[in-house]
Amino acid sequence: MPLPAGVAEALRRIVGRESVIDAPNDLRIFERDGSIEGALPDAVVLASSTDHVAAVMRVAAKHRIPVVPRGAGTGLSGGAVTIRGGIALQVTRMRHILEIDPVAQTALVEPGVVNQELSLVAAQHGLFYAPDPSSQKACTIGGNAAENSGGPHCLYYGVTTNHVLGMEVVLADGSVHWVSGDSPDRVGLDLCGVLVGSEGTLCAITKIKVKLLRIPTSVATLLAAFPSIDTASQAVSAVIGHGIVPAALEMMDRVTVGAVEAHYHAGYPTDAGAVLLVEVDGIQESTRELTAAISEILTANHGYALREAQTPAERELLWAGRKGAIGALGRIKPNYYLHDGVVPRSRLPQVLSAVGEIGEHYKLPVANVFHAGDGNLHPNILFDMRDHQVIHQVEGAGEEMLRAVVELGGALSGEHGIGLEKSAFMPWIYSEDDLDAMHRVKDVFDGDGILNPGKIFPDPSRKAVHLAGRTGLAIEARWW
Amino acid sequence: MVVKAPAVEKPATAEELARRLHDAAVSNLAVAPAGGGRARGMGDPLDRCDVLLHTTGLDRVIEHSQADMVVSVEAGITLEALQAELGKTGQFLPVDPFNSPGHTIGGLLATGWTGPLRLRYGSPRDFLIGIRVALPDGKLATGGGRVVKNVSGYDMMKLHYGALGSLGVIVAASFKVFPKPLQDETLSEAGGWAAGERALSTPLAPSALEVLSDGRVLARYAGSPAAVKRVRDELGWQRADPAVWDDHARRAPERWARIAAPRSELRKIVDALPDGAEWWASPGNGVAHWAISTDAQSVRDLRSRAEKAGGTLVILAAPDDFIREVGAWGAAPATIDIMRRLKKAFDPNGVLNPGRFVV
Numbered sequence: 001m002p003l004p005a006g007v008a009e010a011l012r013r014i015v016g017r018e019s020v021i022d023a024p025n026d027l028r029i030f031e032r033d034g035s036i037e038g039a040l041p042d043a044v045v046l047a048s049s050t051d052h053v054a055a056v057m058r059v060a061a062k063h064r065i066p067v068v069p070r071g072a073g074t075g076l077s078g079g080a081v082t083i084r085g086g087i088a089l090q091v092t093r094m095r096h097i098l099e100i101d102p103v104a105q106t107a108l109v110e111p112g113v114v115n116q117e118l119s120l121v122a123a124q125h126g127l128f129y130a131p132d133p134s135s136q137k138a139c140t141i142g143g144n145a146a147e148n149s150g151g152p153h154c155l156y157y158g159v160t161t162n163h164v165l166g167m168e169v170v171l172a173d174g175s176v177h178w179v180s181g182d183s184p185d186r187v188g189l190d191l192c193g194v195l196v197g198s199e200g201t202l203c204a205i206t207k208i209k210v211k212l213l214r215i216p217t218s219v220a221t222l223l224a225a226f227p228s229i230d231t232a233s234q235a236v237s238a239v240i241g242h243g244i245v246p247a248a249l250e251m252m253d254r255v256t257v258g259a260v261e262a263h264y265h266a267g268y269p270t271d272a273g274a275v276l277l278v279e280v281d282g283i284q285e286s287t288r289e290l291t292a293a294i295s296e297i298l299t300a301n302h303g304y305a306l307r308e309a310q311t312p313a314e315r316e317l318l319w320a321g322r323k324g325a326i327g328a329l330g331r332i333k334p335n336y337y338l339h340d341g342v343v344p345r346s347r348l349p350q351v352l353s354a355v356g357e358i359g360e361h362y363k364l365p366v367a368n369v370f371h372a373g374d375g376n377l378h379p380n381i382l383f384d385m386r387d388h389q390v391i392h393q394v395e396g397a398g399e400e401m402l403r404a405v406v407e408l409g410g411a412l413s414g415e416h417g418i419g420l421e422k423s424a425f426m427p428w429i430y431s432e433d434d435l436d437a438m439h440r441v442k443d444v445f446d447g448d449g450i451l452n453p454g455k456i457f458p459d460p461s462r463k464a465v466h467l468a469g470r471t472g473l474a475i476e477a478r479w480w
Numbered sequence: 481m482v483v484k485a486p487a488v489e490k491p492a493t494a495e496e497l498a499r500r501l502h503d504a505a506v507s508n509l510a511v512a513p514a515g516g517g518r519a520r521g522m523g524d525p526l527d528r529c530d531v532l533l534h535t536t537g538l539d540r541v542i543e544h545s546q547a548d549m550v551v552s553v554e555a556g557i558t559l560e561a562l563q564a565e566l567g568k569t570g571q572f573l574p575v576d577p578f579n580s581p582g583h584t585i586g587g588l589l590a591t592g593w594t595g596p597l598r599l600r601y602g603s604p605r606d607f608l609i610g611i612r613v614a615l616p617d618g619k620l621a622t623g624g625g626r627v628v629k630n631v632s633g634y635d636m637m638k639l640h641y642g643a644l645g646s647l648g649v650i651v652a653a654s655f656k657v658f659p660k661p662l663q664d665e666t667l668s669e670a671g672g673w674a675a676g677e678r679a680l681s682t683p684l685a686p687s688a689l690e691v692l693s694d695g696r697v698l699a700r701y702a703g704s705p706a707a708v709k710r711v712r713d714e715l716g717w718q719r720a721d722p723a724v725w726d727d728h729a730r731r732a733p734e735r736w737a738r739i740a741a742p743r744s745e746l747r748k749i750v751d752a753l754p755d756g757a758e759w760w761a762s763p764g765n766g767v768a769h770w771a772i773s774t775d776a777q778s779v780r781d782l783r784s785r786a787e788k789a790g791g792t793l794v795i796l797a798a799p800d801d802f803i804r805e806v807g808a809w810g811a812a813p814a815t816i817d818i819m820r821r822l823k824k825a826f827d828p829n830g831v832l833n834p835g836r837f838v839v
């Protein structure tokens with residue numbers, strides 16, 4: 001659906017002629033994010049400032065045109081997909097680190113700043129930004145805040161929302177506001193806390209104030225092999241049950257390890273049923289003690305081939321394998337469909353065996369690489385998009401895996417967001433009343449529904465839930 | 481003026497509480513939610529109060545999964561009762577609010593009160609993973625869940641945390657809980673702010689660090705025994721009885737205020753307190769508490785100083801007349817209109833805590 005007459009011109013007047021893209025072929029670049037489904041925007045606007053964002057929003061509000069804020073487009077839940085057309089509001093030109101305050105240990109950044117770049121710059125002051133999504137080389141802080149992204153080190157350090165001190169946001173009417181800031185315990189409702197993780201449905205984010213942490217002086221990274229996913233899961237529970245919360249505790253299954261090792265040659269044991277990557281940080285006294293304790297626990301739980309990274313380079317290689325695992329899976333099949341359910345940690349063995357069975361049932365290879373310490377699984381269903389028939393199988397398998405997650409007391413998404421792909425499943429975990437309360441929030445911020453429409457909330461007109469007959473189960477199993 | 485004593489309701493289930501709230505709301509009766517009463521002095525005096533709706537009948541631990549390190553409780557349970565339950569498995573909820581004991585979990589969430597341990601663990605805002613709230617229309621709305629990481633839908637925990645019961649009555653909550661540290665030591669030293677700064681910059685960061693108006697500094701270090709020992713050796717401070725924290729948490733002057741500010745500004749504000757004032761500060765958190773012993777004008781002056789520095793000064797308890805004079809909250813936030821719209825969306829007739837909070 002083309003934009004109403006005059007709108008493209010109005011947008012060009014705001015950001016400049018070159019910064020509005022609406023030629024059909026050029027728009028294709030912005031059709032997708034990291035998920036499966038795509039849809040073309042009617043126009044892409046490359047904003048360079050808060051003023052641009054606010055002015056674009058006012059034009060959109062006047063004509064009730066959908067606006068989807070967009071960073072690097074690495075999201076995995078369809079959050080940046082313009083499913084109802086409209087404007088893709090690209091903020092990657094807003095890429096300045098505006099301020100690093102080494103005393104207060106904070107940074108003020110524009111939304112297009114790349115996650116890893118912030119940590120690289122902060123390192124000059126001995127500081128780092130803790131949330132570290134695996135896409136951190138590309139993903140933006142604005143996108144991280146919109147999705148409340150996680151990452152391996154969030155086990156100890158917490159997810160994005162725990163690190164955002166305040167934000168400048170543009171609301172659907174084009175008004176600009178600061179929410180929260182440097183001071184704790186502010187007066188009034190915690191708007192910042194509500195807006196972080198709202199997936200672009202409540203506001204566009206134009207500046208973010210984040211906490212920085214001191215870089216630990218000592219880091220120890222351990223790799224251990226296990227005969228099976230089950231034994232590795234039990235080892236995870238045992239470590240945490242001993243009162244040790246490592247900085248990161250990651251698991252990879254045999255399929256993943258095979259692909260990673262073939263690509264990175266990091267020395268991952270390819271004969272193992274599962275591999276755990278455990279990291280502790282702090283000062284040397286504590287990392288040494290914790291490493292010894294963890295090694296003992298892992299060994300007592302069938303861990304073997306324990307190896308501690310001896311040099312920073314070796315440590316980085318191990319992490320490169322973990323963070324690049326999904327790319328390495330391209331060796332098996334060209335496409336993947338990555339899910340993001342979370343279960344209570346003790347249910348990991350059950351949910352992973354269900355995931356395995358579902359993969360077998362659909363005859364689809366599944367590779368697991370995930371944040372075991374958090375109970376946050378990431379089954380990757382591997383397929384070839386050129387086989388058009390397989391897509392439905394893939395979606396069906398993904399849906400059944402999420403269903404298994406929910407039936408084990410879990411949640412639909414740990415860090416990727418609900419977006420487009422999981423909105424239909426929201427009634428599995430939330431009642432009508434729960435969703436109604438969330439909708440009230442949506443209506444307060446965006447009564448006309450122009451901000452990222454079609455996300456988070458189920459849209460009955462769009463997609464039938466295949467397992468509709470089974471919905472309600474989770475509600476019955478509610479724990480309150 | 482004849483003031484009628486409010487009706488007192490103490491429902492035994494969340495459903496009953498929601499029903500009572502709804503009944504009151506349809507009759508346009510003003511409802512004040514009440515927990516342990518430890519923070520009842522917070523906020524402006526109520527415009528009206530027809531029903532005191534106690535949550536203390538809801539005091540169960542719903543589920544504590546030791547392996548998952550997650551606990552779900554009803555809102556009326558006291559912090560101490562919850563800690564006793566968690567302690568059986570070597571776990572705890574890292575909250576140590578002032579005016580203890582007796583806080584209910586619901587009260588802590590509604591008021592956003594914290595204590596020294598916030599330095600290491602953050603506030604409950606950071607480890608609250610699920611919430612259930614009764615709304616004036618009688619609905620029970622849940623947000624979050626019982627997994628430690630969750631981005632399924634809006635973060636409704638943040639909406640109600642610190643909202644002082646202005647949008648709904650919290651009836652249940654789930655938390656990520658923590659293992660008790662292997663070693664937990666408290667060190668003490670005279671030396672005021674400078675000593676506090678020193679303790680904050682040790683290689684192992686303290687889990688709590690308090691500077692008191694008498695110049696004493698209390699520093700708590702937790703972690704592996706070798707790491708804690710290293711800090712103790714480096715600082716060379718005296719070990720203190722850990723019971724000092726219980727005494728500290730009992731602090732609750734008859735008139736007191738909480739000052740919050742960017743960390744780098746806190747000391748300047750506290751330095752401006754009247755001579756001889758009793759106060760205690762968490763410099764690492766940017767929070768201080770002040771036992772008010774002066775007149776309203778000095779409170780206003782100090783608040784203005786705090787607000788200029790980007791901070792706040794909030795009255796935690798004082799006689800009604802005094803609060804009326806200075807106001808409990810200070811300047812309205814710049815986003816007050818959005819907050820009012822949220823209030824209207826959840827409590828359209830304004831029956832919840834009318835006049836007490838900023839919305």
